[in-house]
Amino acid sequence: MSLLELERISKRFGALTVADEISFSVGEGEALGIIGPNGAGKSTLFNLIAGNIAPDSGTVRFGGMDVTRTPPMGRCLSGMGRTFQIPQPFEKLTVFENLLVAGSFGARRREAEACDRCAEILVDTGLFDKANVLAGGLTLLQRKRLELARALATEPRLLLLDEIAGGLTEAECHQLVATISAIQQKGVAVIWIEHVLHALTSVVERLLVLNFGKVIGIGKPDELMASRAVQEIYLGIEL
Amino acid sequence: MSIAIPSFKVETRSGTSSLAALAAFAGLALAIAAPLVVSRGVVQDLFFILTTLVLAQNWNLLAGYAGLISVGQQVFVGFGAYAMFGAVILAGLDPIAAILIAGALSALLAIPTAFFTFRLQGPYFAIGTWVVAEVVRLLLAQWKALGGGTGTSLPRDATRDMIGVDLIRDLFGMKAAAASDALTYWIALLLALATIGFIYRLLRSKQGLGLAAVRDNEQAARAVGVDARRMKALVYVATAFVTGVAGALIYVQKARISPDAAFSVTDWTAYVIFIVVIGGIGTIEGPIVGVVLFFLLQKLFADFGSWYLLVLGVIGILVMLFTPRGLWGLFSDRTGIQLFPVRRTLIGGPPAHTPKGGPNG
Ligand SMILES: Nc1ncnc2c1ncn2[C@@H]1O[C@H](COP(=O)(O)OP(=O)(O)O)[C@@H](O)[C@H]1O
Ligand SMILES: [Mg+2]
Numbered sequence: 001m002s003l004l005e006l007e008r009i010s011k012r013f014g015a016l017t018v019a020d021e022i023s024f025s026v027g028e029g030e031a032l033g034i035i036g037p038n039g040a041g042k043s044t045l046f047n048l049i050a051g052n053i054a055p056d057s058g059t060v061r062f063g064g065m066d067v068t069r070t071p072p073m074g075r076c077l078s079g080m081g082r083t084f085q086i087p088q089p090f091e092k093l094t095v096f097e098n099l100l101v102a103g104s105f106g107a108r109r110r111e112a113e114a115c116d117r118c119a120e121i122l123v124d125t126g127l128f129d130k131a132n133v134l135a136g137g138l139t140l141l142q143r144k145r146l147e148l149a150r151a152l153a154t155e156p157r158l159l160l161l162d163e164i165a166g167g168l169t170e171a172e173c174h175q176l177v178a179t180i181s182a183i184q185q186k187g188v189a190v191i192w193i194e195h196v197l198h199a200l201t202s203v204v205e206r207l208l209v210l211n212f213g214k215v216i217g218i219g220k221p222d223e224l225m226a227s228r229a230v231q232e233i234y235l236g237i238e239l
Numbered sequence: 240m241s242i243a244i245p246s247f248k249v250e251t252r253s254g255t256s257s258l259a260a261l262a263a264f265a266g267l268a269l270a271i272a273a274p275l276v277v278s279r280g281v282v283q284d285l286f287f288i289l290t291t292l293v294l295a296q297n298w299n300l301l302a303g304y305a306g307l308i309s310v311g312q313q314v315f316v317g318f319g320a321y322a323m324f325g326a327v328i329l330a331g332l333d334p335i336a337a338i339l340i341a342g343a344l345s346a347l348l349a350i351p352t353a354f355f356t357f358r359l360q361g362p363y364f365a366i367g368t369w370v371v372a373e374v375v376r377l378l379l380a381q382w383k384a385l386g387g388g389t390g391t392s393l394p395r396d397a398t399r400d401m402i403g404v405d406l407i408r409d410l411f412g413m414k415a416a417a418a419s420d421a422l423t424y425w426i427a428l429l430l431a432l433a434t435i436g437f438i439y440r441l442l443r444s445k446q447g448l449g450l451a452a453v454r455d456n457e458q459a460a461r462a463v464g465v466d467a468r469r470m471k472a473l474v475y476v477a478t479a480f481v482t483g484v485a486g487a488l489i490y491v492q493k494a495r496i497s498p499d500a501a502f503s504v505t506d507w508t509a510y511v512i513f514i515v516v517i518g519g520i521g522t523i524e525g526p527i528v529g530v531v532l533f534f535l536l537q538k539l540f541a542d543f544g545s546w547y548l549l550v551l552g553v554i555g556i557l558v559m560l561f562t563p564r565g566l567w568g569l570f571s572d573r574t575g576i577q578l579f580p581v582r583r584t585l586i587g588g589p590p591a592h593t594p595k596g597g598p599n600g
Contacts, residue, residue, distance in 0.1 A: 050462065076464040084462075090455035092521075093448075096585045101452040104445050106464035111445045115249045119585060131585040154463055 081156030106154025311368030319483030345483020390497025519565025
């Protein structure tokens with residue numbers, strides 16, 4: 001049985017269709033990449049999965065349960081962890097406290113229990129030096145890293161990552177890929193929206209291409225990138 | 240990447256030196272003994288400071304932590320006061336017992352009120368709370384048994400025969416009026432300490448951490464599993480309870496009520512906001528500093544009528560412009576002193592890094 005299942009999800013903003021009958025599923029521990037031009041509806045798709053936006057029609061199932069009407073909090077508690085493309089830190093809390101909120105509420109633990117795990121995550125994501133710094137004082141790159149760390153602290157079964165590799169140096173990108181692979185190897189399913197293709201393809205088994213809210217293709221990265229429909233979209237953009 | 244991690248320690252730094260603890264202890268002893276040493280006028284001033292402090296701590300929790308900017312908290316002061324009057328005059332209860340009932344009824348009133356105002360966002364929430372206060376004031380002004388629009392007084396013997404007054408008279412040889420002032424003062428002291436204790440415990444708890452997250456970014460808080468709505472509702476009801484208790488207590492001491500005074504937006508909300516803002520919103524120390532400053536300003540300028548309000552306004556604006564975190568914020572930033580630390584500091588470190596002592600700031 002698959003962990004996440006979307007069935008004919010549609011969403012319009014006025015005249016603009018941002019999700020057009022989207023159906024796909026992600027298995028337990030699987031890693032799926034999502035690519036597509038800017039404005040294709042990738043972040044909106046995350047909002048539909050995480051419950052920030054209600055679809056006009058269609059069904060979202062998570063762990064076999066219909067969660068289409070479940071608010072974001074409930075989806076987090078049932079095991080979805082997400083990052084925001086535009087980071088949303090708790091600015092007047094420290095980096096460590098940011099994780100502690102996620103580790104105690106999202107993972108339903110007592111605060112004292114959550115502490116050790118949060119500290120470990122800070123080490124894994126390279127934020128340990130910043131543990132006691134106010135999140136409001138972080139740079140954009142650090143904020144993105146905090147998004148990842150905080151999502152991890154909720155101890156998710158499914159991790160939704162929205163463009164967290166942009167702006168990294170080659171070495172940092174390498175490090176990030178290693179971190180995400182390690183997370184996936186522990187059995188966490190990952191859906192990763194990313195423009196940095198080589199980083200993405202070194203982690204994910206399948207790729208989904210989105211354009212104007214439509215799924216153009218889904219499958220093995222190399223096969224998909226060779227297909228005409230995808231090349232048309234990416235001609236002049238990448239490849 | 241499996242680095243062996245030594246046990247981390249988490250500290251909510253309580254840098255209070257034993258000297259500060261001693262000072263607090265001495266202060267408390269003085270506060271308790273006050274009615275035995277100072278004049279009735281001073282006891283009444285202290286009563287005013289303590290009850291205003293309770294209102295300010297509650298508004299601070301509401302606005303500074305739950306992000307609920309209410310300008311209608313006078314509804315719970317007025318309603319609590321009227322509930323107490325009703326319980327004393329109509330049901331013949333002891334005023335002290337009536338205070339607790341007033342708190343419970345205020346918390347009950349908060350439920351339908353929240354149902355209405357929580358649908359409103361940002362400035363509309365503020366306006367909504369004010370509208371609710373006006374509606375409740377107009378309704379209570381219709382209550383003929385409690386004097387309608389002109390108000391009424393507590394029966395003379397009600398405050399004289401309160402539980403405890405006799406005991407205080409016998410113990411300290413006070414007159415009835417002084418004994419009843421001393422009693423309300425001690426209750427106010429207890430209420431202020433309990434309120435601060437409750438808020439401090441709350442902020443240090445897991446729920447307090449969640450509340451701070453909601454304050455900073457509600458969308459992100461929900462995304463990491465914090466039930467923002469429930470948390471705000473609980474804070475709203477809890478502050479309604481305490482504000483109602485404070486309102487009832489204030490009016491036991493005043494012994495005379497009218498709708499306009501009991502639901503005064505100036506006395507019970509505008510001044511309170513001023514206090515929290517100049518002292519420092521989002522800290523427990525802020526309202527304490529604010530209320531003392533407010534009291535001094537009132538003593539200095541109250542004779543100047545509308546000039547007084549003008550001075551308050553100018554000070555409020557200056558503080559908001561130049562130290563948005565209030566006077567306590569300014570002091571705390573400079574000195575690093577916190578009387579009620581709530582920050583969770585991670586100390587210790589992984590083997591890869593040299594463990595350095597927390598920044599301690
Ligand atoms: N809340 C909203 N209301 C109206 N339009 C929106 C909203 N959110 C996103 N959009 C629009 O939907 C389209 C898809 O946005 P988005 O999902 O952020 O794209 P992507 O993440 O693929 O770059 C964009 O044209 C964007 O302007
Ligand atoms: Mg996007």
